[in-house]
Amino acid sequence: MLSAGVGGGETAIRAGKLRRVMRLTFPQGSGNEFAGRVAAVGAGVDLRRGELVWGLMPHGTFGSIADKVVVPRDRVAPLPQGLDPVAAGSLPVSGTTAITALEEKAAVLPGERLLVRGATGGVGSVAVQLGRHLGAHVTAMAGERNLDWVRELGAHVAVDYRTTGPADLGPFDVIVDLVGTDLPAYRRRLARGGRMVALAIAPDAVVRSLAAVAFGRLLPRPVLSFSNNPAAGTVARLAELVEAGAIRPVPDRAFPIEEIVEVHRRLEAGGVRGKYVIDLTAGRH
Ligand SMILES: NC(=O)c1ccc[n+]([C@@H]2O[C@H](COP(=O)([O-])OP(=O)(O)OC[C@H]3O[C@@H](n4cnc5c(N)ncnc54)[C@H](OP(=O)(O)O)[C@@H]3O)[C@@H](O)[C@H]2O)c1
Numbered sequence: 001m002l003s004a005g006v007g008g009g010e011t012a013i014r015a016g017k018l019r020r021v022m023r024l025t026f027p028q029g030s031g032n033e034f035a036g037r038v039a040a041v042g043a044g045v046d047l048r049r050g051e052l053v054w055g056l057m058p059h060g061t062f063g064s065i066a067d068k069v070v071v072p073r074d075r076v077a078p079l080p081q082g083l084d085p086v087a088a089g090s091l092p093v094s095g096t097t098a099i100t101a102l103e104e105k106a107a108v109l110p111g112e113r114l115l116v117r118g119a120t121g122g123v124g125s126v127a128v129q130l131g132r133h134l135g136a137h138v139t140a141m142a143g144e145r146n147l148d149w150v151r152e153l154g155a156h157v158a159v160d161y162r163t164t165g166p167a168d169l170g171p172f173d174v175i176v177d178l179v180g181t182d183l184p185a186y187r188r189r190l191a192r193g194g195r196m197v198a199l200a201i202a203p204d205a206v207v208r209s210l211a212a213v214a215f216g217r218l219l220p221r222p223v224l225s226f227s228n229n230p231a232a233g234t235v236a237r238l239a240e241l242v243e244a245g246a247i248r249p250v251p252d253r254a255f256p257i258e259e260i261v262e263v264h265r266r267l268e269a270g271g272v273r274g275k276y277v278i279d280l281t282a283g284r285h
Pocket of ligand 1: 178179227
């Protein structure tokens with residue numbers, strides 16, 4: 001393996017806060033996405049030994065932060081041309097989640113007003129880029145220190161989430177929420193025909209997050225949700241967007257595997273720009 005991303009949501013999973021919702025028993029591996037070289041293939045598999053690939057663990061499983069993973073063929077795809085293999089490991093989950101949210105669930109149209117809440121994290125940093133590429137007018141909510149940075153990623157407007165609340169914003173046609181709190185208040189900022197895609201479960205308000213999604217999906221301006229389980233076509237779409245220059249991986253910083261504890265501490269402290277990535281080649285030459 002060459003690299004694996006560390007998703008922001010994994011800290012809550014590791015802490016056991018979502019074990020009931022996700023029906024997890026411990027111990028668990030960590031990491032859901034990866035980039036690497038094919039070490040071996042099963043009979044009839046159309047990949048070559050040594051080929052550069054990227055991919056995701058099977059739905060609902062973890063363990064990509066490892067020397068090797070064994071996954072079904074439909075979870076891997078050739079790495080897009082020219083992509084740095086260490087940075088690449090930060091993109092399969094974030095990228096396919098953002099594509100499913102914006103293209104498949106919300107079906108964002110050019111000119112629509114899009115709010116990305118949690119814009120500087122792994123998924124948000126890709127959602128901002130993709131929203132811009134799709135022709136939306138993108139408002140990004142981020143921490144104060146990251147407002148310029150998220151504008152550089154493609155946001156038309158960047159607002160500080162610590163000083164700006166839902167009542168100060170909108171209306172929007174689409175809201176992508178990566179935070180999980182205050183969902184009804186944000187949903188009220190949707191214009192007629194608007195839709196919210198809510199992807200996060202707030203670890204300290206699990207029942208409230210789940211209830212907002214369960215009731216919200218029945219409403220005229222619906223709250224949509226999904227658990228990312230991309231079809232091969234979504235991974236192919238991600239490669240296409242990367243090769244077209246519409247999306248780039250945003251690795252905040254790479255760490256050796258020995259520093260995974262430090263990575264989780266940093267995620268819990270906040271302030272990530274994109275995604276922390278584990279460089280599985282570090283110290284192995
Ligand atoms: N449903 C799915 O299929 C799916 C797939 C992937 C991820 N997720 C979930 O989506 C969430 C985000 O994942 P991620 O990997 O992008 O996490 P992340 O990298 O930790 O990003 C979270 C971002 O939210 C920001 N933030 C925190 N509180 C905020 C607030 N009140 N308002 C606006 N922004 C706020 C953080 O900024 P600061 O650090 O500056 O505070 C951070 O940039 C997680 O809950 C994860 O489990 C769901």
